[in-house]
Amino acid sequence: MLILNQKEIWSVLSFEEALTAMEEAFQLFEAGDFHMPDRMHAHHGDNTLLLMPCFTDQFFGTKLVSVNPENPKKNLPSIYGSMILNDGKSGEALSLMNGAALTAFRTGAVGGIGIKYTTPENADSAGIIGTGVQGFTQALFACRVRPIKKLYVFDMQQSKANEFISKLQKKLLDVNIKACINNRELVEKSQIIITATTSKQAVIPDDAELLKGKHFIGIGSYKPDMHEFPAQLYPLLNKLYVDTPFAKEETGDVATALKETLIDDSQVTPISKLVTLGKPTNESTSLFKSVGMALLDVVMAQKMYTRALELNIGTKIKI
Secondary structure, eight states: OOEEHHHHHHSOOOOOHHHHHHHHHHHHHHHOOOOOOOOOEEEEEEEEEEEEEEEOEEEEEEEEEEEEETTTGGGGOOOOEEEEEEEEOOEEEEEEEEHHHHHHHHHHHHHHHHHHHSSOOOOOEEEOOOOOOHHHHHHHHHHHHHHHEEEEOOOHHHHHHHHHHHHHHHHHHTTTEEOOOOOOHHHHHHHEEEEEOOOSSSOOOOOHHHHOOEEEEEEEEEEETTOOOOOOGGGSSEEESOOOOOOOHHHHHHHHHHTTTSOOOOOOOOOOOHHHHHHOOOSSEEEEOOOHHHHHHHHHHHHHHHHHHHHHHHHHOOO
8 A cells, every 4th residue: 555645645746737637537527437425424513524435447535534623723724634545446455645635735726627617818816715725725726727926815814814925925936925904805806716714604795796707716615504605696607617516515605595596506517517628618707616526536546646656656555
């Protein structure tokens, strides 16, 4: 078995390779060449254990993730996890990977796909609401797929925003990164707005005039009672793009909008359709909502495992 730790996961694939892997995963999704049971949620108070299995032709894998929203108050990551990759024919366990690192890297790449297919090619400004690990990877991938010159950051805790900006500046040397005093300022200044929070109420102002012509990427909400987007956004949309139809049940940003008839079920569209056609949308106002799915994890893990063997990265053990 090959063990890949956090540092190795971040180094084994380039950003471009990760984006290509996610495009391949969405093409598999559209073709139906996989078997993916619904993810299992086990809740204990505000904490959640997620179990996500998936089978493709050559591999299968299971990711186990714990999400503890209060951890940042203890200076701990909100997400811990492990990914086990198995041979699809024999069932042999091939690799054990740091699940939190894989999730962050994969989610960044999925957000990048959302930006690539739902935002203007010349968009050069973006805003990030939420300054955790997910926000960090979203910023990195956003700057890979669009010519971002100005990046705006907002967090309720100014000290976290400043620390976040300091880390990003070391990675994005050619990008002007600034903190905003509130979420309205961020939306006003940004063409692309990325949300990466676990908020139970909208983190974007509920103002249709402000929201018109903007492009939103939702990453944070993953429960029915979580919401990052305001009601007045939905009537501005032609379609609401998702990474998986399960988003209609899993996240309040889709489930509540459907329940309150802010959008129609026919408007909720898998982004795999755009990826497979290779044709980005040109809608004036857009929303891509990601909740993640096991197929994305298995394809990313497969690519990481194969490349790690080629580069002799990781630690081999017998169990």
